[in-house]
Amino acid sequence: MSRRLFTVGPVEVFPDTLDSMNRGMMVHRGKEYQDLQHGVVEKLHKVLDMDMDIFLAPASASGFLEGCVRSAVQSKLAGLSNGSFGDRWQLIGTENGKQVQKINVEWGKALRKDHVAGKLEEGVEAVTMISNESSTGVLNPIAEIVEGVREQSDALIMVDGVTSVGSVDLRLRQLDPDALVFGSQKALALPPGLAVVCVSPRLMEKAAKVQNRGYYLDLMQYKKMADKDLPLTTPPVSLIYGLDYQLDKILREGVRNRFARHQRMADMVRGWAEKRLGLYAEEGFRSNTITVIKLLGMDFKDFDRRLRQKGFEISPGYGKVKEETFRIGHMGDLTEKDVKDLLDVMDEVREEMK
Numbered sequence: 001m002s003r004r005l006f007t008v009g010p011v012e013v014f015p016d017t018l019d020s021m022n023r024g025m026m027v028h029r030g031k032e033y034q035d036l037q038h039g040v041v042e043k044l045h046k047v048l049d050m051d052m053d054i055f056l057a058p059a060s061a062s063g064f065l066e067g068c069v070r071s072a073v074q075s076k077l078a079g080l081s082n083g084s085f086g087d088r089w090q091l092i093g094t095e096n097g098k099q100v101q102k103i104n105v106e107w108g109k110a111l112r113k114d115h116v117a118g119k120l121e122e123g124v125e126a127v128t129m130i131s132n133e134s135s136t137g138v139l140n141p142i143a144e145i146v147e148g149v150r151e152q153s154d155a156l157i158m159v160d161g162v163t164s165v166g167s168v169d170l171r172l173r174q175l176d177p178d179a180l181v182f183g184s185q186k187a188l189a190l191p192p193g194l195a196v197v198c199v200s201p202r203l204m205e206k207a208a209k210v211q212n213r214g215y216y217l218d219l220m221q222y223k224k225m226a227d228k229d230l231p232l233t234t235p236p237v238s239l240i241y242g243l244d245y246q247l248d249k250i251l252r253e254g255v256r257n258r259f260a261r262h263q264r265m266a267d268m269v270r271g272w273a274e275k276r277l278g279l280y281a282e283e284g285f286r287s288n289t290i291t292v293i294k295l296l297g298m299d300f301k302d303f304d305r306r307l308r309q310k311g312f313e314i315s316p317g318y319g320k321v322k323e324e325t326f327r328i329g330h331m332g333d334l335t336e337k338d339v340k341d342l343l344d345v346m347d348e349v350r351e352e353m354k
């Protein structure tokens, strides 16, 4: 049975978007493909309001989280974490043989400037940080964190925008990060399988000096090809058709309107949760794409099973708060009407469970 997804990703992909991908295949070494990739990059520049180099890879977002570390860090990075995905990027660092200074903050709380200002160790070449921590539902104030890093260091700034790109204003021109990574299956409302990274000239200069960058996710290899509007390896052409379609849709809606819609959906879900169970994330730093709700002893398996029977799917808790929380995704092309339907059904199910 098909269900309506209020998950944290992959998220609901609407039929018109799926249809846009249902096109004949093309070979990717030629003008037709180059025009498609060129157009997509131009539209991403508009949607994200910046003009960084942009590379696309057949991978999930983690591919480029690893690609950034391998391509632009020779020995040492600092990894900021207040949840599972912050921890994951630290792990990507250590598993690639880099030294990682871990700066860990209590889960549910936001990372702040004070956590990093004056705290970076000698030799840190890059600082990794998560914009929207999907395990806790915290939207970190990236701008102030970056300010804290820059006051002390010229380390590269690497931002995981996996569950924030397309839903909140990251003010990229002011932020001027060295890398921003995201994937297709979150707020862009596409199927999974396409990773995107935006990079600065500073990062590319550094990458040119790094040894053993590998091949498949080497940003230097990507740059050579992207400068000619070409992919490094065989690209997921269908997903790129879909991305092209979604970017047009976003531009038609208007980026600001899209952000406002995400704010309204988040307000609805938070309002519902606050009255019934309580929110996990610190007030003032709550995500506009994912709400993490306390279970307070509610049987999630039963709740989830009943919701599925009624045609709705949400997400369980993640990482070390898996048993205490559950998560609702409200991103992409979902509307307030969709969210209202979910909230009504969740009330119905809670009533049944009494």
Ligand SMILES: Cc1ncc(COP(=O)(O)O)c(C=O)c1O
Binding pocket: 008, 009, 060, 061, 062, 063, 085, 130, 132, 133, 134, 160, 162, 163, 183
């Ligand atoms: C914040 C964040 N970073 C990274 C990832 C990993 O992304 P992917 O599964 O596309 O590799 C996720 C996935 O949920 C995420 O939410």
